[in-house]
Amino acid sequence: MTTSPSPIDLPAIRRMDAHVVHPWESFDKPNASRTVLGVGDGAYVFDAKGNRLLDGPGGMWCVNAGHGQQTIVDAIHQQAAQLSYTSPWSHPTESAARLADRLAAVAPGDLDHVFYATGGSTAVDSALRFMMFYNNVLDRPEKKHIISRHDAYHGSTYLAAAVSGKSRDKSWLDTRLDTVHFISSPNPYRRPEGMSVDAFKQFLIKELEDKIQEVGPDKVGAFIAEPILASGGVIVPPPGYHAACLEICRRHDIIYISDEVVTGFGRLGHWYASEPVFDITPDIIISAKGLTSGYIPLSCVIISDRLIQAVSGDSDRGSVFSNGFTYSGHPVACAAGIANMEVFESQELLENAREVGPYMQTQLRTLSDLPIVGDIRGMGLMGCVECVVSQESREPLELDYEVGSRIDQHCQALGLLVRPLINMCVMSPPLCITREQVDEMVSILREGIVRTMEDLHKEGVTTFD
Numbered sequence: 001m002t003t004s005p006s007p008i009d010l011p012a013i014r015r016m017d018a019h020v021v022h023p024w025e026s027f028d029k030p031n032a033s034r035t036v037l038g039v040g041d042g043a044y045v046f047d048a049k050g051n052r053l054l055d056g057p058g059g060m061w062c063v064n065a066g067h068g069q070q071t072i073v074d075a076i077h078q079q080a081a082q083l084s085y086t087s088p089w090s091h092p093t094e095s096a097a098r099l100a101d102r103l104a105a106v107a108p109g110d111l112d113h114v115f116y117a118t119g120g121s122t123a124v125d126s127a128l129r130f131m132m133f134y135n136n137v138l139d140r141p142e143k144k145h146i147i148s149r150h151d152a153y154h155g156s157t158y159l160a161a162a163v164s165g166k167s168r169d170k171s172w173l174d175t176r177l178d179t180v181h182f183i184s185s186p187n188p189y190r191r192p193e194g195m196s197v198d199a200f201k202q203f204l205i206k207e208l209e210d211k212i213q214e215v216g217p218d219k220v221g222a223f224i225a226e227p228i229l230a231s232g233g234v235i236v237p238p239p240g241y242h243a244a245c246l247e248i249c250r251r252h253d254i255i256y257i258s259d260e261v262v263t264g265f266g267r268l269g270h271w272y273a274s275e276p277v278f279d280i281t282p283d284i285i286i287s288a289k290g291l292t293s294g295y296i297p298l299s300c301v302i303i304s305d306r307l308i309q310a311v312s313g314d315s316d317r318g319s320v321f322s323n324g325f326t327y328s329g330h331p332v333a334c335a336a337g338i339a340n341m342e343v344f345e346s347q348e349l350l351e352n353a354r355e356v357g358p359y360m361q362t363q364l365r366t367l368s369d370l371p372i373v374g375d376i377r378g379m380g381l382m383g384c385v386e387c388v389v390s391q392e393s394r395e396p397l398e399l400d401y402e403v404g405s406r407i408d409q410h411c412q413a414l415g416l417l418v419r420p421l422i423n424m425c426v427m428s429p430p431l432c433i434t435r436e437q438v439d440e441m442v443s444i445l446r447e448g449i450v451r452t453m454e455d456l457h458k459e460g461v462t463t464f465d
């Protein structure tokens with residue numbers, strides 16, 4: 001493996017990159033110092049100068065199979081050469097059909113109808129639009145309200161953004177919809193002072209029931225929830241929370257949408273985490289990212305047979321689910337999806353995630369002795385180190401916007417990419433990561449945090465011993 005296929009002209013890329021509007025950009029202060037990456041290999045990436053970096057965030061929680069998987073590359077090449085595109089309105093393709101068959105087989109319960117979209121956001125929109133369609137067909141036009149949670153992230157199209165609950169993302173864009181309602185973030189670390197985790201769970205469950213009663217059970221159509229809130233800071237709800245929420249939804253005939261864009265495809269050691277990890281069989285699962293390990297965009301909504309049957313046959317009233325995309329079930333993306341599943345199986349990536357995930361959790365928790373570290377949480381190959389001024393106040397640092405980025409900068413110099421999230425460092429490495437690579441990750445992260453503490457100390461921001 002070479003560290004660069006051809007020399008990278010860094011100044012030229014930086015000059016041309018000024019034309020690119022990156023996600024979450026400040027137009028006044030565009031970030032011109034992003035690291036340019038040239039090559040990926042397994043759990044590593046190489047920057048333009050050839051420096052090797054462990055890919056802590058796995059791209060954007062998506063390079064689950066790891067970089068440079070030739071089976072996926074070949075599948076993309078072969079499908080593009082054979083038939084690059086055909087309309088999903090008019091023609092089934094072998095790759096879309098075969099992938100749907102495999103997805104139906106690994107999805108829980110009777111979830112066996114696969115609607116393809118292009119990314120997490122368009123899949124979220126499609127799931128919510130299906131809920132609206134479903135209730136229209138059942139002649140319940142009022143039952144369209146959606147309940148979501150603070151700290152949730154479901155995407156960047158209007159509807160997906162409207163059901164997202166990260167307050168900092170709402171400052172400058174219109175995301176309001178009067179049919180969307182929020183309940184508390186199920187973050188045990190930020191639970192009210194003096195409340196036990198179990199009491200906190202009871203509070204959250206009662207809050208969902210109360211919100212349904214406030215809006216009206218005949219008006220609430222869907223509850224949308226990530227099993228673990230990913231971009232909100234790897235928030236793992238109290239045990240039993242999801243099952244209790246599902247029970248409430250079933251009682252009020254509310255569609256439970258499990259957004260497994262991040263938790264699916266092995267991040268928690270299973271194809272989908274809802275059933276094996278959280279003991280729920282939702283009505284709809286949303287899948288993206290690891291579905292193709294980020295090699296090419298693809299997402300899907302997997303809908304239960306129960307819901308589909310309810311709007312079929314005598315009940316369908318001549319309805320049509322008029323929702324779809326030019327690239328729904330793109331043959332090349334679906335070929336990548338099939339190859340991705342083959343790689344998972346032949347390289348036993350789910351098994352590796354189940355083995356190395358708990359080890360990563362244990363090793364990350366060794367950082368708790370660092371005074372700046374407030375909370376370390378996660379599950380499987382999803383981890384988060386949250387930094388705070390003092391353990392007592394649990395308030396984010398005054399410089400909280402910068403602390404994750406500061407740690408990331410130090411870590412990059414030492415050979416590790418971090419996903420900085422305000423005052424947090426998020427880790428979601430490729431599933432092929434080894435125990436030795438976890439050790440490397442945690443020791444670099446420790447050094448990056450120590451160096452950041454030293455910087456803050458020198459600047460007089462904190463007074464850690």
Ligand SMILES: Cc1ncc(COP(=O)(O)O)c(C=O)c1O
Nearest residue numbers: 119120121153154155230261262
């Ligand atoms: C849980 C979840 N849902 C949906 C999305 C949106 O996915 P995309 O960025 O592919 O549109 C994301 C993106 O990070 C996500 O984390």
